[in-house]
Every structure is written in C-alpha cells, then in structure tokens.
Amino acid sequence: MTRLRIWALVAALALAGGVLGFVLYARMTAQSTAAQDPGGAFSMVDQDGRPVTEADLRGRPTVMFFGFTYCPEICPTTLSDLTTAMASMGPDADRLNVVFVSVDPERDTPAQLKLYLSNFDHRIRGFTGTPEQVRVIANAYRVLYLKVPTEYGYTMDHTADLYLMDRHGRFVGKLRYGAGPDGTAEALRRLVRGQSPVPA
Amino acid sequence: MDIDRRNLLDGPGLVTAAANPPIRPSTRSRPRPDARRRFHQQPAPRAGEARSRLMTKLSHILFATLALAAAPLAAATAAGPAVQATDAWCRATPTGALAGGCFVTLTAARADRLVAVSSPASNHGEIHTMEVVDGVMRMRQLADGIELPAGQPVALRPGARHLMLIGLKGPLQAGDHVALTLRFQSGTQMTLQAEVRAAPRPARAS
Numbered sequence: 489m490t491r492l493r494i495w496a497l498v499a500a501l502a503l504a505g506g507v508l509g510f511v512l513y514a515r516m517t518a519q520s521t522a523a524q525d526p527g528g529a530f531s532m533v534d535q536d537g538r539p540v541t542e543a544d545l546r547g548r549p550t551v552m553f554f555g556f557t558y559c560p561e562i563c564p565t566t567l568s569d570l571t572t573a574m575a576s577m578g579p580d581a582d583r584l585n586v587v588f589v590s591v592d593p594e595r596d597t598p599a600q601l602k603l604y605l606s607n608f609d610h611r612i613r614g615f616t617g618t619p620e621q622v623r624v625i626a627n628a629y630r631v632l633y634l635k636v637p638t639e640y641g642y643t644m645d646h647t648a649d650l651y652l653m654d655r656h657g658r659f660v661g662k663l664r665y666g667a668g669p670d671g672t673a674e675a676l677r678r679l680v681r682g683q684s685p686v687p688a
Numbered sequence: 689m690d691i692d693r694r695n696l697l698d699g700p701g702l703v704t705a706a707a708n709p710p711i712r713p714s715t716r717s718r719p720r721p722d723a724r725r726r727f728h729q730q731p732a733p734r735a736g737e738a739r740s741r742l743m744t745k746l747s748h749i750l751f752a753t754l755a756l757a758a759a760p761l762a763a764a765t766a767a768g769p770a771v772q773a774t775d776a777w778c779r780a781t782p783t784g785a786l787a788g789g790c791f792v793t794l795t796a797a798r799a800d801r802l803v804a805v806s807s808p809a810s811n812h813g814e815i816h817t818m819e820v821v822d823g824v825m826r827m828r829q830l831a832d833g834i835e836l837p838a839g840q841p842v843a844l845r846p847g848a849r850h851l852m853l854i855g856l857k858g859p860l861q862a863g864d865h866v867a868l869t870l871r872f873q874s875g876t877q878m879t880l881q882a883e884v885r886a887a888p889r890p891a892r893a894s
Contacts (some may be wrong), residue, residue: 560789561818561846562825564782565887595786603784638829640812640854648825665820 525659526651528628532589532621535602535614542657549660549679550585550653554631556592556644557604562665563588564607566650571609573673580680581611589625590616591633591646652679661685771796771836771872776882778853779846780862788860789816790851790868790882793843796836801873803833809866811855818847833873846887860884 527542534540551570555563567588574581588605590596593616596604601614616622626633633646648665652675661684663675675685771794778790788810794802805813815834818827834849836842844850851868853860860866864884871877 557784558787559825560779560781560785560787560850560852562820564779564785567782568887600784604782606784607782632824636826636828638814638816638854639831640814643816643827643829645824645826647823648820649823662823664823665825 526629526631526662527653527657527659530621530625530628532615532617532625533598535598535605535616537598540613540615545585545587545653546657547655548583548585549655549682550587550651550657551663551676551679552587552589552629552651552653554589554591554626554629554633554646555648556590556646557596557600558592558643559646562648566648566665567605567608567612569667569669569672570612570676572669573676574609574611576669576673577676577680580677581609583680584611584676586612588612588614589622590614591622591626591631592635592644593617593619593622650675652685654679654682769878770798770874770876771800771870771878773870773878773880774841776868776880778860778866778868778882778884780884780886781856781860783859785859786854786856788853788856789846790853790866791844791846792851792868792870792880792882793841794834794836794870795841796838796872798874799838800836800876801833802836802870803873804871805851805853806869806871807853807866809857809860810853811857812853813868814852814854815849816852817849820847836872862886 529542531539531541553563553566553570555566557563570586574584574586586609588601590601596614596616598614598616601616605612605614615625617625622633625631629651631647633644636643636645650663650665650667650672652660652663654660660679663672663685667675678685774793774795776790776792778788781788790805790807802815805815807813815830816827817830818825820826829852830849834842834844853866862884865881866884867879868882869877869879
C-alpha cells in the first residue's frame with residue numbers, strides 16, 4: 489500500500505516535471521521567436537525636427553516604410569498607395585501611425601522630408617536622424633540598406649517591404665512592395681481591426 | 689558637384705543591418721566606380737596589329753565621313769533614322785524629389801548602344817537599372833549603357849532599366865514636356881520631347 493503510494497507520487501512528480509518543462513520550453517521558444525521579430529527601440533527626429541522614439545508609436549498600430557527622397561520609383565509609389573489607401577479608409581486611418589523612415593540621413597534632413605511628404609497624406613510622418621540613429625532603427629527592423637555610388641552621386645538600396653506593427657509595437661507582418669492601393673488598404677484595415685495580415 | 693563627391697567617399701553611409709547578410713551587387717549590374725573610363729580607354733594595342741589597326745581606323749574614318757555626309761540625307765529618305773525612339777515619357781515627381789525616372793522604347797536600325805542621357809531639366813543624367821529582389825530594392829548605374837540589337841525594340845520601363853535625371857531643377861509635372869538628349873555609341877545623338885505623366889500602376893511585384 490505504502491509502496492503503491494510512493495510510486496503514484498513519483499509518477500505524479502514526473503508528470504508535473506514534464507509539463508513544467510514543456511511549458512518552460514514553449515515559453516523560451518516563443519520569446520526567442522519574438523526576439524527575432526522586427527521592431528524595438530529607436531531614437532529619431534520627425535519631419536518637424538522633434539525627437540521621437542518607439543514610445544511615441546504605442547497605442548496605435550503602425551505601418552513603417554523605409555526609403556529615401558531621392559528614390560525615383562519605389563518610395564513615391566508606396567507613399568502614393570498609402571495615401572490612396574488612407575483616403576479610402578475614412579476615419580479608420582486616424583487610428584494608425586504611418587511612418588516613412590529615411591535610410592539616407594545625409595540628404596534627408598527634416599525639412600527635406602517635410603517638403604517631400606507634403607505631396608502625400610498629411611498623416612504620414614517622416615523620421616530621420618544621424619547615420620548612427622538610422623543604423624539602430626534599421627537593425628531593429630531587420631532592414632537592409634546600402635549606399636551605392638554612381639557617376640554623379642549615390643543611390644540607396646533598401647528593403648522595400650512595409651512593416652506592420654500592432655499597438656504594442658509588436659511585429660504583425662510585412663506587406664510586400666507592389667501591393668497597390670487596394671492591397672495596401674486591405675492590409676491597413678486588417679491592422680486597424682487587429683486581424684492578422686493576409687499572408688503574402 | 690563637391691557635395692556628391694564627398695558623399696560618394698563617405699564611409700559611414702555604407703551600412704547594412706547586422707542581422708542580415710551584406711547585400712551583394714547582382715551579377716547583372718557590376719558596380720563601376722570609374723564610369724568615366726569608357727570615354728577615354730582604348731584597348732591596349734598589340735605590336736603585330738598596328739597595320740591592320742591602321743586600316744581599320746582608316747575604314748572607320750571613311751565610314752564615319754560617309755555616315756556624316758549621309759546623315760542629313762538619311763532623314764529625308766525612306767531608310768529612316770539610325771535609332772527610332774517611341775513612347776518617351778517621364779514620371780511626374782513629388783515636390784522636393786531631386787531625382788526622376790524617364791522611359792523610352794528604342795529601336796536601332798543597326799546594332800548600337802545607348803551610352804548617355806542629358807536633359808536641361810536636371811544637372812545630370814544616368815542610365816540605371818532597378819530590381820526588387822527578396823523585398824530589397826536595388827538600383828545600379830549601367831556604366832556600359834544599354835545594348836540595342838539591330839531592329840529589336842528595347843523598352844525602358846518602370847521597375848526596370850530607366851533614364852535617371854539627377855538634381856532636378858524643379859518637379860516634373862504631369863502634362864509638361866522634358867527634353868532628353870540621348871547619345872549612342874555610334875555617335876548618333878537625338879533629342880526627344882518626353883511627356884511627363886502621372887505614375888501608372890507598376891506591374892505587380894513577381
């Protein structure tokens with residue numbers, strides 16, 4: 489009888505240990521996945537020269553796009569898609585942060601960003617900073633950028649995806665370049681509603 | 689352009705996000721820091737070929753002379769121009785944009801190469817190619833220009849090879865016309881009036 493009880497206790501402990509181990513393992517895995525997701529701390533200035541950090545974006549979902557104002561095609565196309573999408577969303581668009589981050593801080597001063605963004609929806613904000621600040625935010629978002637010399641200056645290679653973040657600053661998904669105004673509007677609507685993005 | 693020169697040499701701008709492998713120039717578009725070379729450099733002569741080179745040179749001169757003499761005639765005859773340019777347009781630019789893209793379809797009667805572009809609308813012109821690979825936009829100058837096989841239309845278009853106007857003197861506004869001067873390896877030069885159009889929808893990214 490006593491022996492049976494001891495065995496039962498051992499079995500129960502083993503089971504509990506197994507469950508605990510599994511839970512811990514699952515949590516660690518989840519954390520390490522989260523640690524690899526784009527997003528995190530940064531310190532930049534906006535188009536009005538005001539300092540901004542990741543804390544300023546909390547409370548609303550965020551769409552973040554990296555580019556530069558010398559960019560002849562990708563950036564104006566994406567910004568114009570965002571503008572069209574935001575116009576089609578009505579007041580829902582007010583519940584979003586839409587941010588254009590420069591990867592070319594040498595040329596993109598706050599004033600240059602402000603002038604450039606005046607062509608698009610006025611709710612789109614522009615972030616720039618020192619080369620080091622840009623490096624930090626690009627690292628946080630796993631964004632790739634590279635200065636490429638040309639005969640008369642340079643151009644920038646850069647990640648063209650849009651980063652979708654929830655209101656806590658957590659990564660939700662990416663929207664690939666070329667989604668168009670309708671695809672962009674759909675992604676933005678889902679983001680506002682807290683739905684997961686349509687898989688690319 | 690002192691500023692450009694300085695930027696070009698600046699170190700800190702050459703940054704990649706640490707979590708990603710560094711981007712490699714695609715094989716299709718080798719970076720050519722010394723793009724101007726092409727205007728000056730000739731292949732090194734080899735001793736035994738001096739005579740035949742002289743002959744070739746003479747025949748080139750003869751040919752060029754004939755071509756020059758024939759040029760004004762060519763326009764008037766049914767033979768048509770050396771390079772035909774159709775559908776030249778530039779993408780309207782947002783205020784504050786300092787670069788703009790222009791596009792054209794070129795058909796060369798004989799094999800040729802587009803080597804340069806210039807415009808009174810900008811300080812400089814370059815020939816570029818662009819592609820989006822794995823979500824990353826890459827743009828490269830084509831220092832060797834664009835090959836134009838004989839009789840085959842070559843279309844420059846958004847999302848691909850294009851003419852890049854750098855240092856715009858003002859925004860390109862829809863409805864305006866921009867003069868583009870194209871220079872070809874054969875020596876042919878032409879000036880087009882490219883219409884400025886609002887951006888069309890780009891082809892969906894593949």
